Amino acid sequence: MNDVELVAVTKRYGGAVAVDAIDLAIPTASYTCLLGPSGCGKTSTLRMIAGHESVSDGDILLAGRNVTLLPPASRGTAMMFQSYALFPHLSARDNVAFGLRMRGTPKAERLAKADQFLDLVQLGALADRLPAQLSGGQQQRVALARALITGPRVLLLDEPLSALDPFLRAKMREELKRLQRELGISFIHVTHSQEEAMALADLAVVMDHGRIVQAAPPREVFERPTSAFVARFIGGHNVLPRGERAVAVRTDRCRLDAGTEGPRLEGRVRALEYLGSTVRVVVATPDGTEAEALLPDSAFASSTVTLGDAATLAWNAADEHALAA
Numbered sequence: 001m002n003d004v005e006l007v008a009v010t011k012r013y014g015g016a017v018a019v020d021a022i023d024l025a026i027p028t029a030s031y032t033c034l035l036g037p038s039g040c041g042k043t044s045t046l047r048m049i050a051g052h053e054s055v056s057d058g059d060i061l062l063a064g065r066n067v068t069l070l071p072p073a074s075r076g077t078a079m080m081f082q083s084y085a086l087f088p089h090l091s092a093r094d095n096v097a098f099g100l101r102m103r104g105t106p107k108a109e110r111l112a113k114a115d116q117f118l119d120l121v122q123l124g125a126l127a128d129r130l131p132a133q134l135s136g137g138q139q140q141r142v143a144l145a146r147a148l149i150t151g152p153r154v155l156l157l158d159e160p161l162s163a164l165d166p167f168l169r170a171k172m173r174e175e176l177k178r179l180q181r182e183l184g185i186s187f188i189h190v191t192h193s194q195e196e197a198m199a200l201a202d203l204a205v206v207m208d209h210g211r212i213v214q215a216a217p218p219r220e221v222f223e224r225p226t227s228a229f230v231a232r233f234i235g236g237h238n239v240l241p242r243g244e245r246a247v248a249v250r251t252d253r254c255r256l257d258a259g260t261e262g263p264r265l266e267g268r269v270r271a272l273e274y275l276g277s278t279v280r281v282v283v284a285t286p287d288g289t290e291a292e293a294l295l296p297d298s299a300f301a302s303s304t305v306t307l308g309d310a311a312t313l314a315w316n317a318a319d320e321h322a323l324a325a
């Protein structure tokens with residue numbers, strides 16, 4: 001049984017198609033990331049699953065039940081918003097208990113459960129604080145506890161990490177994955193970030209212009225991107241012409257090496273970026289074709305290459321991955 005199934009789901013705003021007849025099956029208790037460039041339809045898809053946006057065509061099934069026409073509260077989903085949307089005059093505890101209050105749960109029971117969920121997000125000690133007395137990261141944990149307390153089968157997260165600084169983002173990312181595993185429910189998470197999707201997702205769904213262009217485990221998307229668009233979007237690949245078609249070659253499989261047999265690109269070093277454990281070297285040919293190598297810093301240290309030098313980027317033919325036309 002899948003937690004969520006989308007069957008030819010379409011969203012039109014006036015005449016414009018934002019989501020174009022997408023099909024998607026999200027397995028039980030899995031972590032799914034929806035990713036793609038701005039305007040590709042990620043948020044519209046999430047909002048249709050939540051019931052915050054009507055479906056123009058197609059069906060949405062949650063645990064096998066058709067929920068397309070049901071209001072958000074009857075679906076078994078909960079949504080965590082980017083803005084957290086906490087009530088400023090309520091304590092963290094009362095914010096978390098709010099969903100249960102709306103369902104008529106007795107006070108003592110809902111406050112005890114709120115404390116339990118605040119503990120789950122490691123915020124038990126701050127239960128009496130108002131949102132204004134909490135940091136952004138802490139407010140976000142309150143919002144997460146508030147969404148989880150209603151016992152959803154599917155939690156929907158709209159760019160939950162984008163407002164956090166890089167350190168907190170990495171920490172919260174671990175936390176989201178832990179919660180999803182511990183609770184055994186499905187998370188569907190909209191992100192712009194390839195790295196976030198790689199780190200979190202069991203299923204990475206890449207969208208472009210309202211369509212799903214690849215839906216697979218992150219490793220498969222990275223190792224076998226289906227198109228030049230996916231290879232470029234997911235990053236870490238050079239996309240190079242091969243006759244009528246194109247091939248993708250991982251940048252970490254390229255090296256600066258004129259001596260070996262095999263495919264190569266000859267040109268000049270157009271950019272060099274030191275990234276700590278790796279160095280990014282971009283080589284451009286006179287006709288403007290570019291490719292880059294991501295070299296271990298030790299490999300770069302043993303070369304003498306500098307900006308503007310003539311350089312040859314080489315890789316093994318076996319590392320070329322053919323892309324669909």
Ligand SMILES: Nc1ncnc2c1ncn2[C@@H]1O[C@H](COP(=O)(O)OP(=O)(O)OP(=O)(O)O)[C@@H](O)[C@H]1O
Binds near residue numbers: 039040
């Ligand atoms: N309420 C609306 N009315 C009209 N058009 C809309 C509305 N909401 C979204 N759109 C359009 O639908 C398309 C998809 O938008 P959506 O917000 O789903 O994309 P997205 O991938 O989430 O983008 P972003 O990453 O920028 O949030 C865009 O072209 C957008 O302009």
